[in-house]
Amino acid sequence: MTQPPLITPDVLIIGGGPAGLTAAAELAGRGAGHVLVADREQDAGGIPRHSDHTGYGLRDLRRVMTGPAYARHLVRRATEAGADIRTRTMVTGWADEHTAEVTSPEGRYHVRARATVLATGARERPRTARRVPGDRPHGVYTTGQLQNLVHLHHQPVGKRAVIVGGELVSWSAAVTLREAGCTPALMVSQYPKAESYGAFTLAGRTVLGVPVATRTRVTRVIGKGRCQAVEIEHLDTGLRRRVACDTVVFTGDWIPDHELARSAGITLDEGTLGPLTDTALRTSRPGVFAAGNLLHPVDTADVAALDGRHVAGRVLAHLDGADRPAPGVRLIADAPFRWVAPQILRPSDPAPARGRLLLWTDEFARFPKVTIRQDGRTVARRTLSWPAAPGRVFRIPSTLLAGVSPTGGPVHIGLG
Known part of the structure; x- marks a missing residue:
């Protein structure tokens, strides 16, 4: 049987979103050699391509842009730096530990790179994954599906949405619903407070006129052919009522696109479900790194981009043969935290991107007292001035780990 053609770039980056494109621009611009970006979509840029509102680029570019403009900027930067961006190009599996199997309009081929960066991002859980019962009508989307339909394909949606x-x-x-001529009739959240920042919730309620029902869940979707209503339940009282709508958008509840990491046998973190990484963003497979929302689903696009910038330094060290990781200790998130990223601390490694550890909490704390423990002793305790809230990433300074023993046991991060 004839073997597919083989390409041997210096770096293969899988995923052309903010993390992958920023890593590509950094690596190509710093002399990494042939940097190949494989992206399965028709155009590179990731989610921002069809997120047609402002707010992108603040942390990484120090400016504010719309999503499509931000995506075009990242593509242009990577291309001008010399990266080879191939769209409609899907990595479907692995021929061996260092060889990716690729399918594109040009046919099938193999890519064997000296270093690989996984930047495949994350996706929202659809209705089926959330086990919401009821009918199966048209008009039920995730945010990504909605924005793709409206901004890329210019298709209409309904008139009234939950x-x-x-x-x-x-x-x-x-x-997006407003831009498509659809009225957001209600937003429902299972938490006592809406997960978004208070300023966003206030602006959404006053400017967009969207009421928010907290401690509420959707228990049923109703409609034959087209959605007609949803049934919602208040979690504290058990009271249920119907809300008329022809559109339902399931938002958030993110999961990493980890299929390639899993099929490669790369160790996954039980909390994030993305690859287990250290602060240099190495995975368990030598020469394979990971960045962006594959690791911490989900953070803003500019934070994912800064992950891409951060990983470039370690990739370059690997290409130079100077990347020799020392043994490390595990970082473990204790309740109410669901996960922490990254999860391994090595004494010789750089601080994590932006000097921050990222955590996800299931409970709200206005002034969280973060406690770091190792081997039964308290390493650090600090009350932070920003809240820990469900539905958004909670960031703590990595300097809280300064007293951790590199030869000790696992490090537990909790509250109290």
């Missing part, structure tokens, strides 16, 4: 979730992306869905 938004499930109260995260930042939920307000993005509300803006």
Whole structure:
């Protein structure tokens, strides 16, 4: 049987979103050699391509742009730096530990790179994954599906919508619905407070006129052919009522696109479900790194981009043969935290991107007292001035780990 053609770039980056494109621009611009970006979509840029509102680029570019403009900027930067961006190009599996199997309009081929960066991002859980019962009508979307339909394909949606979730992306869905001529009639959140920042919730309620029902869940979707209503339940009282709508948007509740990491046998973190990484963003497979929302689903696009910038330094060290990781200790998130990223601390490694550890909490704390423990002793305890809230990433300074023993046991991060 004839073997597919083989390409041997210096770096293969899988995923052309903010993390992958920023890593490509950094690596190509710093002399990494042939940097190949494989992206399965028709155009590179990731989610921002069809997120047609402002707010992108603040942390990484120090400017504010719309999503499509931000995506075009990242593509242009990577291309001008010399990266080879191939769209409609899907990595479907692995021929061996260092060889990716690729399918594109040009046919099938193999890519064996000296270093690989996984930047495949994350996706929202659809209705089926959330096990919401009822009918199966038209008009039920995730935010990504909605924005793709409206902004890329310019298709109409309904006239009256219910938004499930109260995260930042939920307000993005509300803006998209308004632009499509659909009225967001209600936003529902299971938490006592909507997960988004208070300023966004206040603006959404006053400017967009979207009421928010907290401690509420959707228990049933109703409609034959087209959605007609949803049934919602208040979690504290058990009272149920119907809300008329012809559109339902399930937002947030993110899961990493980890299929390639999993099929490669790369160790996954039980909390994030993305690859287990250290602060240099190495995975368990030598020469394979990961960046962006594959690791911490889900953070803003500019934070994902800064992950791409951060990983470039370690990739370059690997290409130079100077990347020799020392043994490390595990970082473990204790309740109410669901996960922490990254999860391994090595004494010789750089601080994580932006000097921050990222965590996800299931409970709201206005002034969280973060406690770091190792081997039964308290390493650090600090009350932070920003809240820990469900539905958005909670950031803590990595300097809180300064007293951790590199030869000790696992490090537990909790509250109290």
